[in-house]
Amino acid sequence: MSMKPESIADYLVALPADRRQALEALRTIFRKNLPKGFQEEMNYGMIGYVVPHTLYPKGYHCKPTDPLPFIHIASQKNFIAVYHMGLYADPDLMKWFTQAFPKHSTQKLDMGKSCIRFKKPDQIPFKLIGELASKMTPKQWIQLYEKAFRK
Numbered sequence: 001m002s003m004k005p006e007s008i009a010d011y012l013v014a015l016p017a018d019r020r021q022a023l024e025a026l027r028t029i030f031r032k033n034l035p036k037g038f039q040e041e042m043n044y045g046m047i048g049y050v051v052p053h054t055l056y057p058k059g060y061h062c063k064p065t066d067p068l069p070f071i072h073i074a075s076q077k078n079f080i081a082v083y084h085m086g087l088y089a090d091p092d093l094m095k096w097f098t099q100a101f102p103k104h105s106t107q108k109l110d111m112g113k114s115c116i117r118f119k120k121p122d123q124i125p126f127k128l129i130g131e132l133a134s135k136m137t138p139k140q141w142i143q144l145y146e147k148a149f150r151k
Helices: 008-013 017-033 085-089 091-104 126-133 138-149
Strands: 039-043 046-051 068-075 080-084 115-118
Touching: 008 017, 008 039, 008 046, 017 039, 017 046, 017 068, 017 080, 017 126, 046 138, 068 085, 068 138, 080 085, 085 091, 085 138, 091 126
Parallel strands: none
Antiparallel strands: 039 046, 046 068, 068 080, 080 115
16 A cells, blocks of 8 residues: 555555455454554554553654554555564564464465565454464563563
């Protein structure tokens, strides 16, 4: 998506129906499964789930005026992306996810350091993504973030 939408509603309305449906389903999964304290907002041109400044006043080290990012979802040119910073920072969580993925999907895992890519919206393993979302509280993410990125 090349535009910078002002709101989540603006972001979603600009998507093709199949992408919009998948992102709305992901939003539902995150709102249901993320531990209390994460906040949903537009962040970096994507739908983001962040640790707000009220819980972590230092903000993101790259831009302290921004809240601490945790998970983002986006409709990219050739795929839907789930960006999960905890996967990048926690080798144990990454190991769990990569081992669990084949149990939830017949597709090959297409993943970067924190980016999970789904070329077809109907192939997103929503149950697994929900389980992944539930595995880290804001407090745990802050501790991991401080250890990994705030030297």
